[in-house]
Amino acid sequence: MSAISLGQAFVLGVVEGVTEFLPVSSTGHLKIVEGLMDIPVDDDSVVGFSAVIQVGAIAAVLLYFRQDIARIVSAWFRGLTNREERYHHDYKFAWWVIAATVPIVAVGLAAKPLIEGPLASLWVVAASLIVGSGVMWAADQMGRHKRGEDDTSFKDAMLVGGSQILALLFPGFSRSGATMSTALMLDLDRVAATRLSFFLGIPALTGAGLYELKDALGAGVGAAPLAVGTVVSFAVAYASIAWLLKYVAKHSFNAFVIYRIAIGLLLFGLLGTGVLS
Numbered sequence: 609m610s611a612i613s614l615g616q617a618f619v620l621g622v623v624e625g626v627t628e629f630l631p632v633s634s635t636g637h638l639k640i641v642e643g644l645m646d647i648p649v650d651d652d653s654v655v656g657f658s659a660v661i662q663v664g665a666i667a668a669v670l671l672y673f674r675q676d677i678a679r680i681v682s683a684w685f686r687g688l689t690n691r692e693e694r695y696h697h698d699y700k701f702a703w704w705v706i707a708a709t710v711p712i713v714a715v716g717l718a719a720k721p722l723i724e725g726p727l728a729s730l731w732v733v734a735a736s737l738i739v740g741s742g743v744m745w746a747a748d749q750m751g752r753h754k755r756g757e758d759d760t761s762f763k764d765a766m767l768v769g770g771s772q773i774l775a776l777l778f779p780g781f782s783r784s785g786a787t788m789s790t791a792l793m794l795d796l797d798r799v800a801a802t803r804l805s806f807f808l809g810i811p812a813l814t815g816a817g818l819y820e821l822k823d824a825l826g827a828g829v830g831a832a833p834l835a836v837g838t839v840v841s842f843a844v845a846y847a848s849i850a851w852l853l854k855y856v857a858k859h860s861f862n863a864f865v866i867y868r869i870a871i872g873l874l875l876f877g878l879l880g881t882g883v884l885s
């Protein structure tokens with residue numbers, strides 16, 4: 609039997625789609641919901657399933673930003689053979705995304721036993737949710753929000769890309785939360801910070817999903833639950849992306865900060881009372 613049923617896969621797909629790009633920690637929410645459904649959060653197949661259904665959310669990003677991505681990729685290819693094209697921001701940005709992905713890949717491979725072992729604890733998730741909330745609030749208050757997407761630099765990309773390591777090591781911190789907070793500290797405006805977070809997440813999350821696919825299939829999760837979770841996460845994530853970009857154009861991140869603290873405290877309560885373990 610599959611370690612995850614079709615119904616559970618549907619629910620987890622919804623959770624993944626809603627939370628992957630919101631700064632609230634998709635990994636944290638998945639672990640909480642898995643725990644409530646009595647799914648072993650540290651099982652190899654379950655960890656693999658969570659990584660694979662992220663590909664659905666990434667596919668939503670690729671579709672939503674297809675024109676931007678096509679422009680950047682074409683500029684990169686033109687720049688490989690045309691020296692003048694190498695001065696174009698899109699050509700440089702493509703290389704920055706590639707370079708900014710290297711740190712998280714290196715840490716992910718080196719620290720895999722920790723990430724899938726002790727650091728997968730729900731206690732770590734709860735603490736990271738709350739600590740990450742403080743970082744996000746401070747970044748939103750301190751940032752001057754004066755720089756747009758065209759003002760980003762190699763330094764910005766490396767710092768924002770490197771911040772993804774925080775979410776990798778401390779599930780609950782949130783990849784989106786870490787990258788957006790770092791971008792805000794660098795004085796990018798909220799929309800630019802959000803879009804940069806999306807673009808930098810594409811190679812890292814896609815690579816993680818493909819890398820974990822063999823574990824998910826080989827360790828107890830069937831192809832049908834994987835397909836359901838991935839398709840559902842794609843559909844829900846597309847709607848989530850559209851909503852988030854409209855929201856951050858007019859609002860601060862305070863609502864996410866409050867929500868994260870509430871979820872973190874709730875999780876501590878569930879763990880402390882033995883409802884979750």
